[in-house]
Amino acid sequence: MTTALDHYHARMLRVLDHIDRHLDGDLDLETVSGVAAFSKFHFHRQFKATFGLSLHRYVQLARMRQASKRLADEQGASVTDIALDAGYETPDAFARAFRQRFRQSPSDFRKSPDWAPWLQAFGPLNSARSRLMPTTFTPDQVTIRETPPIRAAIFEHRGDPATIDATVQRFIAWRKAAGLSPQTHPTFNIWHSERRPADPADYRMDLCVGLNPGQRVEAEDPSVKAGEIPGGRCAVLRVTGDTHNLEPAALYLYREWLPASGEEMRDFPIYCQRLFVGEPEMGAAAELFLPLR
Incomplete structure (x- = not known):
């Protein structure tokens, strides 16, 4: 078979x-x-x-x-x-x-x-x-990195993940209006809930834009707030190619890498940095960060 x-x-x-x-x-x-x-x-x-x-x-x-x-x-x-x-x-x-x-x-x-x-x-x-080219991960692809704190403008999505595309469009329009290009201001996603919670209304994710020192962002949209991604030790896994669904990479960190590593998680959700490369044929990329103690 x-x-x-x-x-x-x-x-x-x-x-x-x-x-x-x-x-x-x-x-x-x-x-x-x-x-x-x-x-x-x-x-x-x-x-x-x-x-x-x-x-x-x-x-x-x-x-x-x-x-x-x-x-x-x-x-x-x-x-x-x-x-x-x-x-x-x-x-x-x-x-x-x-x-x-x-x-x-x-x-x-x-x-x-x-x-x-x-x-x-x-x-x-x-x-x-x-679908026919499943991505597999190995321990040697995970590195432990000391990360600095990152000031960020945070665009919140709350509710059914089926509506995330509409939130992404609003996020893109807002960051364009604010002059926060992905080439000059890094893009992050923070996941506060699992990808498919039992109640879709419980889904929570933040779309974030890293800010320069001293930079402030004025926003009329109530979905936007100032915040910080805390610094500290993180397990980092880089994903290239298809970054539309990062759940397999996140599950690898949680289910396989973490138990075998002897490390303990810090009290902050897993997050990623979206990497918008300059040449599309190189593909998309993302780095997942699992905060550690």
Whole structure:
């Protein structure tokens, strides 16, 4: 049974590899199902059941990711050529889709990319790929670090985690208005509850922006308050690639690393720093901090 399942997954991974290498080619249902040697009459259901996205949606996101990477190269191809290579009939259609997904026009993105909505937009794509590419962690990936206290502007989310995306959008809009770019002011998440509490109303998470010494932030939004992430010893685990769901990394620290380490937790929740790298092909990254005594 395990061998058969592994063989099935290998065929599906072969499909993803083919899509990656032929984004500017023909990726219709008949072509892609043939790569996996599956019946085209069932393949679209198999693909969605495996990856959580339809084949069309997956290809659309993969092509848009490639297009945005090419746009980030100011000396690269023209916006028109990038739009046509991404499968759009006109540059206007590409611009509309790009703005809807990234809240920037292609030309604005080329001049000054905003990586926060870029990373969020490809969460579904990263999650799809991670279904057959589970991340495993080992003790040598965890380091113990002495961290300084961090003054922060804290944007609170309280209530059903299903509404977190709306809070993230408000957070992004607020930090833009306040001039707190991710490139100059670090981004943190603090989790005060488990990812899926029995009562969704009990879910609590803070989205935070690190502040410079002496910097103050005036905010009319009652969700924003001044605070501090306390310094001290922390176990740190770096995650790269798909950082949309950091629960597996957090569970590794709690369930495996901590009991084996002999360390004790400090009275502060686990938190992470989001790392918005300058080049998207390097992927997203995050560092999880488990406070220790």
